[in-house]
Amino acid sequence: MDREWIPYAKQWIDEDDIDAVVEALKSDYLTTGPKIKEFEKKLADYVGVKYAVALSNGTAALHAACLAAGIGPGDEVVTSPMTFAASGNCVLYVGAKPVFADINPLTYNVDPEDIKRRITGTTKALIPVHYTGQPCNMDEVMKIARENNLVVIEDAAHALGAEYKGKKAGSMGHMAIFSFHPVKHITTGEGGMVVTNDRDIYEKLIMFKSHGITRDKSKLLTEEGPWYYEQQFLGYNYRMTDIQAALGVSQLGKLDDFIQKRRKLVELYNKEFENFEGIKTHHQMKEGKSAWHLYVIQLKGNLWLRRREIFEELLKRKIGVNVHYIPVYYHPFYQELGYKKGLCPNAEKLYEGIITLPLYPRMTEEDVLYVVKCVKEIC
Numbered sequence: 315m316d317r318e319w320i321p322y323a324k325q326w327i328d329e330d331d332i333d334a335v336v337e338a339l340k341s342d343y344l345t346t347g348p349k350i351k352e353f354e355k356k357l358a359d360y361v362g363v364k365y366a367v368a369l370s371n372g373t374a375a376l377h378a379a380c381l382a383a384g385i386g387p388g389d390e391v392v393t394s395p396m397t398f399a400a401s402g403n404c405v406l407y408v409g410a411k412p413v414f415a416d417i418n419p420l421t422y423n424v425d426p427e428d429i430k431r432r433i434t435g436t437t438k439a440l441i442p443v444h445y446t447g448q449p450c451n452m453d454e455v456m457k458i459a460r461e462n463n464l465v466v467i468e469d470a471a472h473a474l475g476a477e478y479k480g481k482k483a484g485s486m487g488h489m490a491i492f493s494f495h496p497v498k499h500i501t502t503g504e505g506g507m508v509v510t511n512d513r514d515i516y517e518k519l520i521m522f523k524s525h526g527i528t529r530d531k532s533k534l535l536t537e538e539g540p541w542y543y544e545q546q547f548l549g550y551n552y553r554m555t556d557i558q559a560a561l562g563v564s565q566l567g568k569l570d571d572f573i574q575k576r577r578k579l580v581e582l583y584n585k586e587f588e589n590f591e592g593i594k595t596h597h598q599m600k601e602g603k604s605a606w607h608l609y610v611i612q613l614k615g616n617l618w619l620r621r622r623e624i625f626e627e628l629l630k631r632k633i634g635v636n637v638h639y640i641p642v643y644y645h646p647f648y649q650e651l652g653y654k655k656g657l658c659p660n661a662e663k664l665y666e667g668i669i670t671l672p673l674y675p676r677m678t679e680e681d682v683l684y685v686v687k688c689v690k691e692i693c
Contacts, residue, residue: 320681321634323497324674326572331564338560349559354507356566357492362485363509365516368559369523372471372493374552375506376404379489380439382508382518383465385410389438393469394424395641395661397443401469402642410438414643416658420597422446422610425660426454433458439465444473444483446638447605448598452478452486467491474499475573476605483605484509497674499572499605500565502558523552575675576606579682583609583671586686592617592693608638609673617693618667625669627692633685636670
């Protein structure tokens with residue numbers, strides 16, 4: 315019998331989720347309504363922050379965070395190259411320059427020592443990326459920020475539910491963003507969130523996601539009647555719908571169970587690969603507790619020269635592998651902006667030898683053992 319395809323990631327939607335969406339569809343609100351506020355409050359409470367603002371996707375959340383931080387033309391923002399392009403693109407959206415700091419070759423997260431080397435007189439912010447769900451060394455990141463008067467925006471798209479020294483990812487920077495794309499820990503279809511403890515930032519975010527418009531009478535420059543509202547700066551339509559938020563509320567109630575399932579699957583992967591010489595598994599800091607968005611293996615020795623062959627053979631065996639990530643500045647668009655290969659040697663070396671194996675809550679132990687068996691046979 316043919317084996318079914320094992321994707322690299324997949325959402326978990328059950329009848330509770332479907333019922334929640336149907337209930338929202340039958341309500342009086344389809345766009346911005348009570349489910350948005352409920353989702354924001356529950357996620358803020360989960361992360362351990364005061365405020366949360368739901369947006370249309372994770373990239374919109376990054377864009378909104380950059381604008382709320384006051385980043386603009388002439389500014390530089392230091393981030394990691396080992397991430398999806400959105401972590402750099404959001405800086406370009408506001409007219410600033412992304413600066414890429416190299417990664418720690420053990421954790422694959424941005425290296426605080428290299429962040430220090432990349433800071434200039436025009437550096438305005440840091441965007442540390444919690445790659446694969448393992449939190450960055452946030453003590454060092456925040457120390458650098460304090461010493462240089464920088465804003466920190468945690469890119470926690472991979473890390474909802476992760477912890478660093480007992481603190482939830484997303485609770486340590488001035489802001490943090492989350493993504494609710496279907497491959498992430500919980501999904502709203504598409505969706506994102508910015509969280510913060512800063513009231514002023516929160517109020518900017520609320521306006522930014524809705525064209526820069528306010529109806530708050532205390533903020534209006536003039537007042538012509540109960541219908542009156544003002545656009546006070548250029549914003550966007552980055553609103554999440556109540557339909558999506560209803561799904562998010564339902565999914566959030568299952569988050570800890572999803573993460574526990576991921577961690578058990580990773581334990582099995584690590585156990586099966588423990589004495590296999592062909593690959594290196596992802597080192598985990600003792601200070602952190604990963605949410606395990608991705609399971610990335612690094613090919614050792616000469617195996618990295620065969621990555622494409624290994625990758626394609628795994629696909630033939632119906633295993634949905636991927637590579638996370640192509641360093642952001644490798645993309646033609648960034649090359650045209652003047653970025654050159656050789657900028658971050660550790661990230662470039664890592665990219666040459668990594669493969670992302672399947673990991674998602676509904677994956678079975680049998681699936682993991684099949685993936686491991688195939689990897690060992692091919693390598």
